[in-house]
Amino acid sequence: MSDTSIVWFRQDLRLADNPALVAAVSSSHRVLCVYIDSPQEEEPWPPGGAAKWWLGHSLAALAQSLESKGGRLDCFRGAAGATLAQLAKQTNASAVYWNRRYEPQAIARDTQIKKDLTAQGLTVESFNGSLLLEPPEVRNKQGKPFQVFTPFWRAFYEALQPIPLLTAPRKIPCPHEPGKSVKLSRLGYLPKIPWDAGLKEMWVPGEEGAWERIEQWIMLAPKYDGLRDQTDRDGTSRLSPYLHFGEISPRQIWHKILQKFRIQPGAPLPEGLKVYAKELVWREFAYHLLFHFPQTPLEPLRAQYAEFPWNSDRSLLRAWQRGLTGYPMVDAGMRRLWHTGWMHNRVRMIVASFLVKHLLLPWQDGARWFWDTLVDADLASNTLNWQWSAGCGADAAPYFRIFNPVSQGEKFDPYGDYVRKWVPELAKLDVPWIHKPWEAPPFALQAAKVELGGNYPLPVVDHVKARNRALEALKSLRE
């Protein structure tokens, strides 16, 4: 047993099933738990506005649970490596532990820090705290990374071993507070002007919030395959922000599902649960791709898409961002995103297809906006899904798959409840017109107090024309 060790918290803001924390507690008498704010080291993807909001609350929750175990969370600002080295010196710590991250800039930085701290005589160990399997653990038979989901899923399922969960330490004794720590509230993660009412209403960030949410949702999991597409219901798990910040681990979710429905590890999963399990594995696939193709947050995986004749009309981008495209389903999704920091998966596909195919705006613009506005913004998932929507990524949607925002609305929001909730100026419009107000007869618009081009915009593009234009542009790319 050494005297003191350090745990560096990043995207693993939980006490249960936290390998770095367990390693520290079991190898030393005292554990210094630290969080370091170093946005410049996250470039070009420092946390966006919604993510910072989440982070601020999640760190507060973590600090509180550490205190309940006799511990403490110390926050710092500045270069992570230098901060850790200095803290080790100050507290006379002999080891530093953390759970690994997989973004290219984080890998480069963490590798350097590990080297530097080791050279200073410290024990440094990192762990897998956020994936079921790490990227190098899944390879095809030629030893190469996968680029198609289904074979990845098969290989993954075969390679997956039952993983024992780690319980939260009972006590986390901490050393004296080192100097230069910064109060959490001084990190500036929480808004100075109160724009976060909608986020507060929807979310309880933190480890406890994650478990409340999974308990609420889990009884729906067996019907996930049918429920997940209904935009006006609660059928998706909404665990994405908790997973991103590591307030719950995918191992914990996997266990919970097996335990709740009494499934033996390795036994075949019933359909609904299998579809959900696949979603967790899509997340793993996203990390697999980001790890093996680190240029993809900015560059299309299929190189020929770099030549695509994108539009550069900033006013169209702004209309999309603000939810003023004149297509109710798109606008509802974009406004909900702005209001709550989140969007239903089905709606994400609709708005992404609209940006890329109807407006011909670069998928990177969409990815950037999502990065800044989503509480679950995750470089791996965001990259995979935008490239999938744009058709330029791994296992991409075929070029001719262009979502029709009207028929998608009619299919997945059949009564228009979703639109009415998030686009209140259309609230009184009857069901037949709710997804296509421009086709409503004048009396219907008048009765609903809708003035097209007045209090609600006319469509910024015509669906049929936009669709044909996209097909043409995509054809030109192939030639």
Next chain:
DNA sequence: TTTTGAGTTGTTCGA
């Protein structure tokens, strides 16, 4: 080594 069949989420058109 080469061949072959299959592959998250859709739309439109014509029979």
Next chain:
DNA sequence: GTCGAACAACTCAAA
């Protein structure tokens, strides 16, 4: 209304 076909190109893995 319902149904099947067409809308590519490329990766992967089995044969």
